[in-house]
Amino acid sequence: MLSDLVQLRSDTAMPLYQQLEQQLENLIRDGTLPAGTVLPAERQLAESLGLSRATVQRAYHTLRQRDLVAAQGRLGFLIQSASPRLHPGMDRLKGFTEEMRLLGKAPSSRILERKVVSDRSIASIFGLPSPASFLKLVRVRYGDGLPLSREVAWYNLSAAPDLEHGDLSGSVYAYLAERCGVPLIYCDQTVEATMANEEECEIFGFAQPLPCLLIKRRSYTHGEVMMEYVEGLFRGDTYSYRLRLGT
Known part of the structure; x- marks a missing residue:
């Protein structure tokens, strides 16, 4: 008590x-x-x-x-969280690792699941045939040791086959650019409000469900080829996105 x-x-x-x-x-x-x-x-x-x-x-x-x-x-x-809120910008495409470094945080990850899958609904998102193969990667992303997000991502193996066996403990975006030669050029992104489920509460250390930000991103490489689809849940007690709008 x-x-x-x-x-x-x-x-x-x-x-x-x-x-x-x-x-x-x-x-x-x-x-x-x-x-x-x-x-x-x-x-x-x-x-x-x-x-x-x-x-x-x-x-x-x-x-x-x-x-x-x-x-x-x-x-x-x-x-609430005793940590100061993070205020990342949405001015350009950047991965979690780069974003943390820009905010002065030490990035790290824990891989929960990594496997090659064929999924009709995911293939539809990519505009590929149903038998297409994807690398499914589920990770917890940390900033200075604090769990900040849980990401579920799918990567187009037909565009970057080396991803299947690559070292993805760090930045996948850097690996795509430096090892696979397919840098990401732009993305379409949405932000939604949602509540953390039981598994996510355990990951974030919540005693009960709290509001979070669900970010869905479709990222493209050269030639309008869709390379990544990711759904990232970011803890709402820490994240506050900042936008600059001009006239």
Whole structure:
């Protein structure tokens, strides 16, 4: 219980609301209370700690101002990510690895699934015959060790057969350009709002489903050849895309 994690002192000049706020912030930042955890409602926490509701209300208010928690009505308060939001631009085509480096983050990946498949629905997206072969690659992408996205991607093996046995632990885009000689030229991309499912909550460390951004991308190489179709789920508590629009 949260009341077991909070130790308020009476032998100090620090006000109780400030003690509570600081202890809750420390528990959030050290991961004891991860993003997605629901804190008790003000009255419930006040009763469990033997405090006035006004004391808890003041502590929660400060945490909300710091974007560490969000009000969930009578359900309580939802813990947000303690990490600063990322603001990648959408001004040009770039892969996750390059994007992280531009943001000053160390990129890394964990491959969950890698296999050659024939899928009629995917072939239709690429405009290829049903028996066409694709490399299906499912990865978790990290920035400074924090899981930021889960990607499910399909690659056109007829356009880049070397992908089947290539080292894809790093940037697939770099491998396509440098090893296969088929750099990506442009993409069509959509961004949708969705909720993380049970598997994705486990990957991101969410205690309950949170809003995420689903990015679908179709990438092309020379000659209008579609090379990649990817669906990437990006955690909504960390990502905030930025666009510059001119007149």
